[in-house]
Amino acid sequence: MVSAPPSVPPAAQANLIAQTRSRAGKRLSIVAPCFNEQEVLDLFFGRIEDELGKLGLDYEIVCVNDGSRDHTLAVLLAHHQRNPRIKVINLARNFGKETALSAGLDVTTGDMVVPIDVDLQDPPELISRFLEAWEAGADVAYGVRVDRKADTPLKRFTAQGFYRAFNRLSDVGLPYNAGDFRLMDRRVVEVLRQLPERNRFMKGLFAWVGFRQEAIPYARPERAAGTSSWRYWKLWNFALDGITSFSTAPIRVWSYVGLLVGCLAVGWALVVVVRTLLFGRDVPGYPSLMVAILLSFGVQMLAIGSLGEYVARIYQEVKGRPLYVVMDRYGFEAPKPSPEDASA
Template sequence: MKKISIVIPAHNEEGNISLIQQRIREVFSTLENYRFEIIFVNDGSRDNTQQKLEELANQFEEVKFIELSRNFGHQPAVKAGLDYATGNAVISMDADLQHPPELIRDLIRKWEEGFDIVFTVRTYPKQISRFKRKSSALYYKFLSLISDVNINEGGSDFRLMDSSVVDVVRNMNEADIFLRGLSNWMGFKQTGIPFTAGERATGQSSYNLKKMMKFAFTGITAFSVKPLYMAAYLGFLFSAFAVVGYGIYVIHSFVAKTEISGWASLIMTVVFFGGIQLIILGIIGIYLGKIFKQVKERPNYIIRSKNF
């Protein structure tokens, strides 16, 4: 029998743990010749998530848990589950039930057809705001434009990876890991399955604007140095603009025998170019910060306890 590992990061998901475990069991009750394990990764939860996981692990043999020493973030938590998964294929998904467990059947079917990576493409239900849909679409378009890999619009961390692919991920030691980009960068034989995101079963999402912005910058800087080239291009562009503008100013002064005065225009020009310089320095600083974090070679996560 082939074994499927389900990796589920959980941060303050005490109300969803039992629900998703029950639905996964129902899915595999209809699948013959497959056994499974569910690896919950407690990513520094402050509620009773760990207590719920220990209770489930005592009741069901397939339930495993990894408790991290603090909140390391979604991507390191997924990486922790992948590192300890033992299945012939590994499926990663969220604990809030927005990733429907019933789609596991389709993921496995595509894997059996010979695909090494089966990713999912998310579409939003009608009740999701127009702003959320547009901002998400613009983010993926911008990310694909500015990075060296193509990121599928509507991509998520709900995917299946063959054990050979998981072995490659285990051997990667990136300080800021970005699994959505890595799955595209690695290659292999891939296919996608569309799905409509469900509603969160219980609780509130901890994925706030700050974390979304950090995730966006991680995705942009993890796979490309194009922002550095853009900074250089901006420098050349504004230098040329300054030379041309100064030339026009000199010609105007000679022809009209006047001069353009006013401290407001001067101050605005200084502020504008000062802002451009800060943006460029910020881009360089982000890359230097990533190098700083990488050379220290600290682990992506620290395990406090586990039941296997």
């Protein structure tokens, strides 16, 4: 009889990993999506380079220009000329922050990768704490915003509502008030790069991959400069993308709504039959009929709309278009020719 191997508690596993992890000789990749951020870039590079210099690590800063309409690209290229470790991906148009972040992750070469917003609401000084958690055995160290005074009361309220709704509807637990700001081990990034979906809800994907994750609390400051491009309608669509990417509950609930409406209809039909047979009374028809028709029509439209959200996302997936299109790259090595090209 072969005995089962002894199980190792998670804490012991983390200790074993921590004994082999050291930042010495490692490379850190920073990924910064940029959309109309010309006003804040100088401040961002000043803070992030100062912090990276203190860490004593080899590093690269991958900036993804997501179709900016201002002088963001020109500012990025000026900083690239000043510091070759600042690399620039220029997308052919605006693909959205989630896609721009994916484009940056695809080209990173570091042993650890940190996505960060350039508006400095993600303080670069927190990276040192992320590194400490990584050295202690965490595969992902993510920032949790414990103070969101920089946000409006309405945004705080809607954000809390989204996190509650997402965690109730989805099998993937999304940490409350956690954004994209985090440090990820290389193997986590490689798993993320293998995920093929076109609809990228990165917060959900970060949680879905699992691994050992540790929360690092921090107070979120206000934007250092400029204005946010996020508006409430855009945030609403972003929330819909997140929920439909990780839950089928919105479409499943209409089965129960249909069952409930069907039961009510049968019950009302029985009432009509009983009153007519026993009392010989005519039930007033027009008002009740119109209410029933309008209610049924409204329920059907909601159900069709919910179904349409999923069908539209299936349509986006099956087209198989590239996730993004790169116009220019600055600071990256030219791809090596294939053997077929060399022999041609």
